[in-house]
Amino acid sequence: MSARPRIVVPDTPGDQDRAAVLNALIAHNEKAAGPSGFQQICVLVEDPETGAAIGGLWGRITYDWLFVELLALPDSTRHAGLGTEVLTRAETIARDRGCVGVWLDTYAFQAPGFYEKRGYEVFGTLADHPRGSQRLFYKKPL
Structure with missing residues (x-):
């Protein structure tokens, strides 16, 4: 019988640590639901004078939904x-x-008003995140 795996908490977790967790999750999900169809999405806004990216949207498609991580x-x-x-x-x-x-x-x-004006509806809230405020979860069917 092999030894039981250890639990460790790295002081400065890195990309390799994240990849280990992510790969375990992907393996489980793909076994249960098939390939996710993962695709990264990026829409940038550039400064017209310098051409440098100054903002935009970063997200990912998995299992037929786009998750907007950053806007x-x-x-x-x-x-x-x-x-x-x-x-x-x-x-x-x-x-x-x-x-x-x-x-x-x-x-x-x-x-929140920006998203609501564009047809997004709240499907969940997390109170006191941060304290005294809320984190809101929105969805929009396409």
């Missing part, structure tokens, strides 16, 4: 329609790749 624009570009364009572009990519919906999370102090 951010500099304050100076807000309320000019860029956020809507970026999100719409990501939704189009997701639709073109066969997704049935988009989901994301945001804090109550960030942009």
